[in-house]
Amino acid sequence: MKANVYERMAKGAAQLMPLFPYDYPGSIVPCGNVLIGGRDQSYGQFYHWNTVSEVVVCYGAHNSPLAPAQIIATKNLHGVNSRLADETDPDACAVIVVTQHQAEDGHQTEAMIARCANCKNELIRHEYDSSPPKDEDGTVVHQFPTTVGSAQFADLHNVVGGGLCPHCGHDNGGFPVAAWGWHRQVRQTDATNRAYRALKDSGPAA
Numbered sequence: 001m002k003a004n005v006y007e008r009m010a011k012g013a014a015q016l017m018p019l020f021p022y023d024y025p026g027s028i029v030p031c032g033n034v035l036i037g038g039r040d041q042s043y044g045q046f047y048h049w050n051t052v053s054e055v056v057v058c059y060g061a062h063n064s065p066l067a068p069a070q071i072i073a074t075k076n077l078h079g080v081n082s083r084l085a086d087e088t089d090p091d092a093c094a095v096i097v098v099t100q101h102q103a104e105d106g107h108q109t110e111a112m113i114a115r116c117a118n119c120k121n122e123l124i125r126h127e128y129d130s131s132p133p134k135d136e137d138g139t140v141v142h143q144f145p146t147t148v149g150s151a152q153f154a155d156l157h158n159v160v161g162g163g164l165c166p167h168c169g170h171d172n173g174g175f176p177v178a179a180w181g182w183h184r185q186v187r188q189t190d191a192t193n194r195a196y197r198a199l200k201d202s203g204p205a206a
């Protein structure tokens with residue numbers, strides 16, 4: 001199977017969108033991202049911890065510290081942001097592929113962490129099981145565990161009032177969920193599975 005990252009990210013719903021349907025233990029999972037500047041745009045900053053390795057490849061960028069074709073091997077705990085030098089520049093953009101190598105034994109853990117922008121105190125730590133879904137889970141399209149965990153992290157941040165730092169009192173504000181699109185991807189994946197089951201349950205054609 002071939003996939004064109006430019007074509008996929010022109011129409012994708014979320015950052016970190018798997019470009020291929022393969023997510024079994026040991027598989028290589030390239031995930032597309034398209035970051036776009038705008039007058040009121042903000043992606044925020046968070047930290048991602050992953051038991052498996054990730055490699056970042058820049059497929060092109062403008063007004064970004066990333067150079068086109070630059071490759072970065074990230075540490076297991078790494079900061080995540082838009083990689084745009086100025087998010088409020090409407091001309092700023094980047095197409096980036098983050099590739100995970102799924103654990104051979106099928107067991108993975110990840111965490112999403114928010115820190116205070118003022119004092120770096122840890123505000124939210126959402127740790128989750130990111131082991132690849134089993135084939136027999138009854139879905140036609142698997143949820144991507146990292147996206148589900150990321151959406152849960154954003155909910156914790158915004159619903160529990162995670163923006164207010166108990167250490168220094170700085171108000172970090174809400175997490176910019178729309179820019180990352182995780183909820184939309186989770187809901188679309190759920191809806192496509194429910195639609196598929198509805199078709200299957202409708203019985204044989206008359």
Ligand SMILES: [Zn+2]
Binds near residue numbers: 117167169
């Ligand atoms: Zn603080």
